[in-house]
Amino acid sequence: MILAIETSCDDTCAAVTDGAAIRSNVISSQAAEHARFGGVVPEVASRHHLELVNAVVDAALADADAELGDVDALAVTRGPGLIGALLVGVSTAKALAAAGRRPLVGVNHLHGHVAANFLEPEPLEPPFLCLIASGGHTLLAGVREHGSYEILGQTLDDAAGEALDKGARLLGLGYPGGPEIERAAEGGDPQAFEFPRAMKDDPRLDFSFSGLKTALLYMVRDLGDEETQRRLADLAASYQAAVVDQLVAKLRRAALGGSRRRRDPEDAWRAIALGGGVAANSLLRDRVGELCESEGLKLKLVAPELCTDNAAMIASAARFLEPTPYPGYLEWDAAA
Ligand code: KG4
Ligand code: ZN
Secondary structure (H helix, E strand, C coil): EEEEEECCCEEEEEEEEECCEEHHHHHHHHHHHCCCCCCCHHHHHHHHHHHEEEEEHHHHHHHHHHHHHHCEEEEEEEECHHHHHHHHHHHHCCCCCCHCCCEEEEEEHHHHHHHHHCCCCCCCCCEEEEEEEECCCCCEEEECCCEEEEEEEEEECCCCCHHHHHHHHHHCCCCHHHHHHHHCCCCCCCCCCCCCCCCCCCCCCCEHHHHHHHHHHHHHHHHHHHHHCCCHHHHHHHHHHHHHHHHHHHHHHHCCCCCCCCCCCCCCCCECCCCCCCHHCCCHHHHHHHHHHHCCCEEEEHHHHHHHHCCHHHHHCCCCCCCCCCCCCHCCCCCC
C-alpha cells in the first residue's frame, strides 16, 4: 500500500492505493478561500495546507481502513508547484515516512496527471498519447512506459486552464474559471462570437492561449458591461469552444503522426488519454471522443475527480518509480 500526499497548489490531498486500486482519495479544496481574490494566493494556500494536512492524511487512512503501519511506502509531489505549498506536503511526508522507517517516493506533479490513467477501473497500458491541460500547464506527452513520458509539445504562453480562469474573470464569473465557464456556456451558441484559433495551422505541436484572452478583453470592452452580461452564455460558449478547438486540433495532429499530414506508423498513436483539471470539461471530453471514433483510436477518460489535483494520481505514479530508502530523503529540498 502507498500513502501519497499532494499539496502543490490549492487542494490539500491524501490518498491510499493498493496496486492500481484506490483505497481512499481525500481532497480538501481551498477554492472558496481563494475565490474572493480571483486566483490562488500562494501564502494563503501554504497556511491552509498546514492547517489541513494532518486531518486529510488521517481521513485518507481511515477511509482506507488502514493505519500508518500498514503502509509500505509514502509518496509526495515534489514539484512543479507553489514552493510554500509543496514544502508542507514534503515535510509531512518526510516526517511520516521517517517515523516508520519507510521509503519515500518523490513525484513530478505532471507525471501524476499522466499516471491517473494507470488507476482502476480499466488501467491504461502504454504506449499512449496524453494531453495534460491544467491551470499551470498544457502539454502533449508521449507515454511509452509507466515511469516516464516525453514532451511532444507545450504551451508557449498561458496554460489552457489559465486561459479559462482569466476569461472567467473578464466575464465576471468566479474562480476556478473552467467549471464556471462550462456552466455559463450551457445553452449558449459557440459560434456567436469569433475568437482566434492560434497555432491551428502551425505544424508544431505547441499551444498558445494568450491571444485568446486578449481578444476577449477587447470584446468585453466593446460590448460594455450590460451587453456582456446579456450575451454571457454565447460569450462563454464561444470562448470555451476556442480553447477546446485548439486542444483537439493539436491532439489530432499528434495522434496522426506528429507534424506530418500523413499518418506515419512510426509516430502515430493508437490510444489517447487526458489529464489535468481541464480534462474534466464535458465539451473537451466529447470532442476527443469524436476524434477517437473517427480515427479508430482507443480513448481513456478518467473520472473528473481524478483529472483535477488529487493524491491518488501521485500514488499511482510512485508505483513505477524508484523509492528512496530511509533516511536518504531527509535531505530533500521542498522542490525537486
Ligand atoms: O489540474 P488542476 O486541478 O490543477 C493544476 O495542476 O493546475 O487544474 C486546475 C485547472 C483550473 O484552471 C480550472 O479552471 C480547470 O483546471 N478546470 C476546468 C474544469 N474543471 C477544472 N476547466 C474546464 N472545465 C472544467 N470542468
Ligand atoms: Zn494539476
